[in-house]
């Protein structure tokens with residue numbers, strides 16, 4: 001049985017979504033953020049030294065990093081991984097890395113800027129500018145394909161869900177980017193996505 005160490009309102013919602021799409025049985029251990037610092041509780045460090053979520057346990061194995069967990073699950077179950085077409089497979093791998101490697105850093109920057117209030121004000125415009133470049137790129141990408149790696153949902157879409165949901169909630173992703181909003185709607189309409197929401201509890205970003 002897979003155990004998911006799931007922090008409320010966090011990236012780990014994506015793992016629940018993948019597990020629901022795969023139809024796997026799993027147990028959710030929920031953790032709440034510290035109300036002031038928003039950090040994860042120290043109890044997560046007992047599972048993995050970094051104490052971040054998501055983490056999964058499968059027997060003796062503990063896995064961290066959303067992308068690594070997803071690659072492990074799709075490789076084992078043979079679904080939602082890279083499409084056969086080399087072109088689409090390249091899109092798949094790009095987004096599996098881009099979500100955490102390129103899109104999350106400016107979004108995290110935005111979070112810090114907002115938390116700093118007046119002190120963060122000078123950084124707001126440049127960070128918003130960086131994000132606008134990402135959104136324009138992504139909107140063009142989704143003009144050409146239903147999902148990030150082609151006509152079908154893959155783990156790359158699940159990877160991209162958290163940053164784009166967070167962007168919609170707090171970083172200026174709006175109707176200027178209709179293809180991204182259409183894609184978000186498609187994600188949210190998936191029955192597995194809805195089941196994952198019910199399993200995960202508090203999640204402030206699902207539209």
Ligand SMILES: N[C@@H](CCC(=O)N[C@@H](CS)C(=O)NCC(=O)O)C(=O)O
Pocket residue numbers: 007009010011012038039040041051052053054064065066067100
């Ligand atoms: N790149 C990592 C990031 C993990 C991460 O930072 N998780 C956040 C949840 S959104 C966390 O646990 N934050 C609480 C903390 O750092 O105390 C991944 O995708 O798994």
